[in-house]
Amino acid sequence: MSSTTDSRFDKPAHGWRRTLFTVIFEADTRAGLMFDLALIAVIVASVLVVILDSVQSIREQWRSVFNVLEWVFTALFTLEYIARLSCVNKPLRYALSFYGVIDLLALLPTFLVVFAPEMGLSYLIDVRILRLLRVFRIFKLSRYSVEYRALVSAVAASRRKITVFVGFVMLVVLVMGTLMYVVEGPPHGFTSIPVAVYWAISTMTTVGFGDLVPKTDLGRAIASVMMLVGWGVLAVPTGIVTAEMARRGSDDEPAALPVAQRGVLSMVEPAPTVPAVPAKRLTPAARRRALAQHRRGAR
16 A cells, blocks of 8 residues: 555655655554544544534534534645645645545535535535545555455456346336336326336335335236336346356465365375386296296296
8 A cells, every 4th residue: 555655656765754654544653543543533523513513403502513513624634635745745746536536526615615604514514524535545455455456356357247138227217117107006106107117126125114015916016026026126236246156256265285184084104105116127037937937936
């Protein structure tokens, strides 16, 4: 992770900028670990404040406290953003990266509220929750990179099959929804084909909210078919990806090595292997002597 960051944003060679880069972008040191943990705590607290501020009763009682806390959080995130830009040799590349855009989006809502308070932009501050992705640097999830690549490659290899399957599901949903609209009609809540398609999707995915229920016998029969098809909808994509992962796993596994026997079998000593001795080539005289001895033995 750190080597990738160094190459992308060009880590300074020396000075205070290199030290600041190590603390902010790397979690290998104690200072870097503490910085990440403190940042995560501030992010969680800021998101919690936004959530509580959305509750009418709590907002009326703690409005002034929430406003002060929000500006404190915004000031901290602004300082962090400036520090990140100042400690890299390629600040524009960082500003246009994924995390750079997230850092900027975490600042803009609070400042925009000052200029356009009627737009309710303060709730956009919840985008800060995306910054919690930085926690992966601390837990060193790179050890799972092999399994992650295996899963991604299996899904990518199955994308054509999954695409065809999704297209088939969309076709079934459209046909069954239209049929249900014809059978049930507006008197039973199926006021349009999109509404009927919504019912077909919720039924096929086994969600079944119950807001739309067929009343006729033919409609119930169609609903039963949709429920049975829903089981297959859940099983097919999983089977496709699982089969692809199993196939790739068998291809990638190394050849089996001999395994030592355990239990009772381990008490039996293996038979000693005798090296093969090449047979001697007999001379004609030795062959005649051997033939004579064989004849005397036969008598």
